[in-house]
Amino acid sequence: MFLINYIKSFTSRKSKEEEEENVMAPPQEGPTLRNSPLNRYSPPTKYYDTNSNYTQISLMKPEPLELPSSKNPAFINMPKQAGFNRVLDGLKKRQLLHDFRLERAADVYNPIQNIGSGAFGIVCEAEETSSRTRVAIKKIAHASATPTLARRTLREIRVLRHIKHNNIVRLRDIFRTNGPLGIDVFLVMDLMSINLHQVIYSWECLKEEDILSFLMQLLNGLQYLHKASIAHRDLKPSNLLVDENLNLQIADFGMAKCYHKEALRADDPDEHCFYMTQHVATLPYRAPELLYVLPEHSTAVDMWAVGCIFGEMVLKSEVFPGRNVQNQIRMLLAVFGRPPQHIINEVRCDRTRKLIEDADNFVELTWEEFLFNKNRSENQNIFENCEAVSFIRQLFEVDANDRLTIDEALNHPYIKNHPKAEKSYLNNTSTCPFYIKHSMIQVEKLNHAKLIEELQKDAPSATHQELHSGTRKWFEGAFLRESDIYKNCGEGFQEDESNLEEYQLQISVCTSED
Numbered sequence: 001m002f003l004i005n006y007i008k009s010f011t012s013r014k015s016k017e018e019e020e021e022n023v024m025a026p027p028q029e030g031p032t033l034r035n036s037p038l039n040r041y042s043p044p045t046k047y048y049d050t051n052s053n054y055t056q057i058s059l060m061k062p063e064p065l066e067l068p069s070s071k072n073p074a075f076i077n078m079p080k081q082a083g084f085n086r087v088l089d090g091l092k093k094r095q096l097l098h099d100f101r102l103e104r105a106a107d108v109y110n111p112i113q114n115i116g117s118g119a120f121g122i123v124c125e126a127e128e129t130s131s132r133t134r135v136a137i138k139k140i141a142h143a144s145a146t147p148t149l150a151r152r153t154l155r156e157i158r159v160l161r162h163i164k165h166n167n168i169v170r171l172r173d174i175f176r177t178n179g180p181l182g183i184d185v186f187l188v189m190d191l192m193s194i195n196l197h198q199v200i201y202s203w204e205c206l207k208e209e210d211i212l213s214f215l216m217q218l219l220n221g222l223q224y225l226h227k228a229s230i231a232h233r234d235l236k237p238s239n240l241l242v243d244e245n246l247n248l249q250i251a252d253f254g255m256a257k258c259y260h261k262e263a264l265r266a267d268d269p270d271e272h273c274f275y276m277t278q279h280v281a282t283l284p285y286r287a288p289e290l291l292y293v294l295p296e297h298s299t300a301v302d303m304w305a306v307g308c309i310f311g312e313m314v315l316k317s318e319v320f321p322g323r324n325v326q327n328q329i330r331m332l333l334a335v336f337g338r339p340p341q342h343i344i345n346e347v348r349c350d351r352t353r354k355l356i357e358d359a360d361n362f363v364e365l366t367w368e369e370f371l372f373n374k375n376r377s378e379n380q381n382i383f384e385n386c387e388a389v390s391f392i393r394q395l396f397e398v399d400a401n402d403r404l405t406i407d408e409a410l411n412h413p414y415i416k417n418h419p420k421a422e423k424s425y426l427n428n429t430s431t432c433p434f435y436i437k438h439s440m441i442q443v444e445k446l447n448h449a450k451l452i453e454e455l456q457k458d459a460p461s462a463t464h465q466e467l468h469s470g471t472r473k474w475f476e477g478a479f480l481r482e483s484d485i486y487k488n489c490g491e492g493f494q495e496d497e498s499n500l501e502e503y504q505l506q507i508s509v510c511t512s513e514d
């Protein structure tokens with residue numbers, strides 16, 4: 001009981017306003033999904049607490065909107081509904097055109113509506129005027145203003161520019177404009193219908209076959225990246241985009257990083273700074289090695305997030321919904337107990353080490369009991385399958401060395417032997433090209449001035465249509481820029497880890513000659 005009450009107490013400390021906000025999480029309106037398999041889910045009639053530990057079905061119905069009485073002067077002066085909506089639409093359009101002032105690219109793309117925003121970007125739906133294709137444009141405002149923003153933008157461009165994979169969002173175009181605080185970078189991507197966060201919370205509980213399909217598509221996309229030692233580092237449901245045929249694509253590569261030893265330098269801002277490490281990945285999906293500020297990170301941080309996302313699809317609530325770093329650490333300690341001494345010895349932050357050392361080292365519930373107690377959703381039967389429980393448990397190994405790797409996850413009996421698992425995802429041998437890895441490694445080494453220089457090269461001031469009259473030559477051009485470097489590196493270029501250092505040296509020589 002202690003553990004249940006303890007974990008419950010994390011949410012009970014929410015302020016009244018926060019609670020009111022959370023309980024009433026009405027279904028979000030996504031884009032129209034006519035003819036989509038998602039139509040087999042109807043929007044919930046009950047209202048779910050999307051942020052709580054437990055999927056609480058609130059008995060409270062939303063309060064009816066208090067309409068002003070006809071005697072109220074506010075009502076008399078209120079514009080008629082249709083007129084009011086028109087004014088509102090006009091304001092939204094003006095805001096959209098203000099946010100997406102595309103300058104020269106305005107002839108090529110016509111912004112239609114705002115579809116989302118995050119900490120770093122605003123995304124709108126737009127039309128490519130020549131082909132009348134609907135696309136998504138992400139604006140990263142004043143991308144050159146700080147080294148962090150410039151590095152984030154360059155990472156996203158460098159990963160997405162050459163990737164062709166069904167489960168990774170496709171970048172169609174890149175261009176920049178001059179904003180008030182340096183350059184604004186625009187990434188044009190395929191338009192997706194909705195994100196997985198909306199799917200989880202806007203419809204009834206997902207069926208196991210759909211959960212498995214999303215999970216396998218996520219693993220498939222990740223396998224492609226992890227084979228090149230690239231970690232996404234910010235996996236969460238809102239960064240997984242879904243189209244109307246339930247195809248899933250990984251998006252938002254601003255935190256992506258190549259974990260090759262070459263990329264990790266002594267003064268690496270992410271790897272060796274307590275402040276930065278604690279800001280990698282969104283809190284509820286953050287792996288213990290990041291939370292505990294351990295020196296070694298790897299692609300295993302993504303595998304922890306996969307466990308969180310799988311759990312959230314089943315439970316319809318976050319598995320570890322911490323509200324701040326300390327709260328999140330305490331939650332993991334309550335569920336998994338104190339980590340082994342060799343891990344505690346490596347913790348580089350004294351406050352965190354003290355928090356861990358002071359924690360009780362007993363776990364009152366088994367993992368199965370923990371999941372069962374959290375599991376108030378209609379999907380209970382999934383965690384009655386011991387293979388599903390073992391799968392998620394192995395993704396939640398506190399010691400990253402013991403956690404399932406991407407290949408082990410795809411070969412886990414829950415995934416491999418499940419009768420409803422789509423087997424085509426299991427035999428994927430495609431690998432992320434070698435030059436992506438190299439260009440990622442370079443990003444980590446650049447100072448602010450160099451980052452801006454590279455950003456200006458990678459994000460031209462004109463769209464590819466303008467530059468190459470509608471062909472994809474611009475992309476081929478970008479590709480050539482990389483392969484020319486490799487050509488200069490001489491014969492024998494191959495995707496061989498052991499030769500990486502040698503090529504690295506040659507590439508830096510070639511680049512400086514450019």
Ligand SMILES: Nc1ncnc2c1ncn2[C@@H]1O[C@H](COP(=O)(O)OP(=O)(O)OP(=O)(O)O)[C@@H](O)[C@H]1O
Nearest residue numbers: 116117118119120121123136189190191192195252
């Ligand atoms: N290609 C796309 N099609 C449809 N919607 C998209 C697309 N790309 C992004 N979005 C939506 O726009 C929102 C913001 O995008 P994104 O996550 O890339 O921005 P961000 O600022 O990098 O976010 P974060 O705060 O997670 O770092 C997301 O919720 C996502 O659902």
